[in-house]
Amino acid sequence: MNLKNIGESGLIKQIKKSVKTSSSVIKGIGDDCAVVAFSKTKYMLLTCDMLIENVDFKINDSPFWIGHKSLACSISDIASMGGLPKYALVSLGLPKDLSATFLRQLYRGINRLAGKFHIDIVGGDISKAGRLTIDISMVGFVEKIYLTLRSNAKVNDIIFITGELGAAPFGRHLTFMPRLKEARYLVENYKINAMIDISDGLLKDLSHILEESSRGASIYQWLIPLYRKQDNFLKAISRGEDFELLFTSSAKEAGRLIASGKRIYTAIGQILPKDYGLRLINGRFKEEKVEPLGFLHF
Amino acid sequence: MNLKNIGESGLIKQIKKSVKTSSSVIKGIGDDCAVVAFSKTKYMLLTCDMLIENVDFKINDSPFWIGHKSLACSISDIASMGGLPKYALVSLGLPKDLSATFLRQLYRGINRLAGKFHIDIVGGDISKAGRLTIDISMVGFVEKIYLTLRSNAKVNDIIFITGELGAAPFGRHLTFMPRLKEARYLVENYKINAMIDISDGLLKDLSHILEESSRGASIYQWLIPLYRKQDNFLKAISRGEDFELLFTSSAKEAGRLIASGKRIYTAIGQILPKDYGLRLINGRFKEEKVEPLGFLHF
Secondary structure: OEHHHHOHHHHHHHHHHHOOOOOOEEEOOOOOOEEEEOOOOEEEEEEEEEEEEOOOEOOOOOHHHHHHHHHHHHHHHHHHOOOEEEEEEEEEEEOOOOEHHHHHHHHHHHHHHHHHOOOEEEEEEEEEOOOOEEEEEEEEEEEHHHOOOOOOOOOOOEEEEEOOEOOHHHOHHHHOOOOHHHHHHHHHHOOOOEEEEOOOOHHHHHHHHHHHHOEEEEEEHHHOOEOOOOOOHHHHHHOOOOOOEEEEEOHHHHHHHHHOOOOOEEEEEEEEEHHHOEEEEOOOOOEEEOOOOOOOOO | OEHHHHOHHHHHHHHHHHOOOOOOEEEOOOOOOEEEEOOOOEEEEEEEEEEEEOOOEOOOOOHHHHHHHHHHHHHHHHHOOOOEEEEEEEEEEEOOOOEHHHHHHHHHHHHHHHHHOOOEEEEEEEEEOOOOEEEEEEEEEEEHHHOOOOOOOOOOOEEEEEOOEOOHHHOHHHHOOOOHHHHHHHHHHOOOOEEEEOOOOHHHHHHHHHHHHOEEEEEEHHHOOEOOOOOOHHHHHHOOOOOOEEEEEOHHHHHHHHHOOOOOEEEEEEEEEHHHOEEEEOOOOOEEEOOOOOOOOO
């Protein structure tokens, strides 16, 4: 039995089962960030993202944007919990023949994004590697009342996404700006029930919310905004690395959000009871039950 | 200019220079852990260690001990700051053909050590990689009065190490038990001025203390305990991965520690003014100025 047979989600389930945690852990393995006790009013958030050459970027991509992306992925995880990032550690596995200029540019990308979001790069580790490997771990904080988990979607909630889908293959998987500002606007002004960032593809990430919340959902094809150069709808909703937010809130809160006129947030469907599964309603008003296709590592 | 020319310490200096941090960062890049504000009486410690196949372990090593080592390295970093570890994140870069059994054993190694030291494994990331890559990041806490940096060694301090050196090549680089208990005993009972863990070799890690503290030192060859199977003194003090503690305290505190009769702590030399450099006094009482040899990644 190797990793390809067991699959990524089987692997995570197996790991989750083997790990025991203490009472200070509010949420362990299985959301975008771990949530642990911090103060009377706040939780601490912990997350890490490992980016590897030829999987998450090509060595010929701009080193500035490789650095940018490696930090942006973790910021996106913190944003999807409703929190604010604060500290980051940067572990680098470096091929011997990498140039000092490449590394300087990589750090320029990291530092510029860190500056924008007031994140302190406080440390890291350097090792020799065959392929360039960047693992960024991040500490953030969230007010307890703002915490948004995957597991709290309610029947009849409206499902929203930010921005548009399908831009990742056109370079935006490197240059995307994590939706931190947009996430904080949401949690500070609305009651958001569940949130996740779209890293594995809309269908896959929505299915994470549905599974953790024990719900079903309908989404409407004609409501989902696509990137203008993207003409393959199925690819746009089943390929990863959009790094948009996917969230749900009650119909009443949704009404307020839509009335705000902020067009970055688009309603695309509704949460249903679990037995409905995940349904995609296409342009011909035909309902089809879909499998949660998405990016698989193995 | 590639990484081999610039070297690991040149690289870290360059990165350190490019990074700016805010006032909540007590100590950023350049110690075993980052130290950030936490509460009135405590600091938070952050560290990460990346282990890569063929650099830090062989793929034919026991997966249980590979897991053990990957967590133990980070615990050792927290110990050397005088702190206690609390949370860990595990990022894994996995080759496609790795067996599920291998991974289960790896996690058994991680979980057993985590259990021993009451560490919660709260999350992680999984990616595909060419070579097995394990990056563990850890959050710990330390009472402000117990914090031990590299930068506070004083002239006339006595230099100590725990245990014995040179066992790493005989398998102990995988199976070592991080000196957490020993470090906590020290900071809770004595005034320790500077501490580091010996990951790059005694000479190299002592030179880190000397550089950060602007001091020199003499160490005495016949005082340094060697692992019984190790017969090459120079290798024992210049090769990495002993993961013993190296620390300094005033002569008065040193006297108390020696009088305690705890033979795990051995005095091996003395801190001197900076101009003395690092001197090794050999068995023939001959003084020689030594270069800080140690493990280099590039």
